[in-house]
Amino acid sequence: MAWKTKPSATIEIQRRTEPYLTQEMQARYTAELLPRYETKHASLLPILNDVQDRYGCVAYQAMIEIAQFLELKPADVLDTASFYEAFTTEPVGKYVIGICQSVGCEICGHQAILDHVRNKLDLEPHETTEDGKFTLLTLECLGSCDTAPVALINDDLHENLTIEKLDQILESLPD
Numbered sequence: 001m002a003w004k005t006k007p008s009a010t011i012e013i014q015r016r017t018e019p020y021l022t023q024e025m026q027a028r029y030t031a032e033l034l035p036r037y038e039t040k041h042a043s044l045l046p047i048l049n050d051v052q053d054r055y056g057c058v059a060y061q062a063m064i065e066i067a068q069f070l071e072l073k074p075a076d077v078l079d080t081a082s083f084y085e086a087f088t089t090e091p092v093g094k095y096v097i098g099i100c101q102s103v104g105c106e107i108c109g110h111q112a113i114l115d116h117v118r119n120k121l122d123l124e125p126h127e128t129t130e131d132g133k134f135t136l137l138t139l140e141c142l143g144s145c146d147t148a149p150v151a152l153i154n155d156d157l158h159e160n161l162t163i164e165k166l167d168q169i170l171e172s173l174p175d
């Protein structure tokens, strides 16, 4: 998750009137997810994934609603959500560029690729372009060290990256 700071004591949760967990979502989770697991808690990850996909983030209000639905403490949901880079508290861009920064990619030149994206899009990791098109992340090993350097763009893994290859990929993405 894209944590910049953790102002736990002073954080003000922005709330909206309509719930994140709609009746339709709760009915679907009850019918399809809860029966798969021995405990409600075990449904937490698939629900976080669903909320992230639907809203582009898991807002704090959504975490509270998920906690209520699963009869957990909000802190339990926050603990899990904050552990994974895949979950963000603010909406991400249409395309999330996740550049692997672990040692295999590091020795194969990940820094030049990361710097190129930072300069090209005027972005630092965990930031999103003003037009909402791109979010930049740095990720840990993506399990493809033999084709380093690699990056995930949304769900697609791009291997043996060069700056030229990455430019071609970025320019091919529709607005």
Ligand code: FES
Residues within 6 Å of the ligand: 100, 101, 102, 103, 104, 105, 106, 140, 141, 142, 143, 144, 145, 148, 150
């Ligand atoms: S170190 Fe980058 S994929 Fe393993």
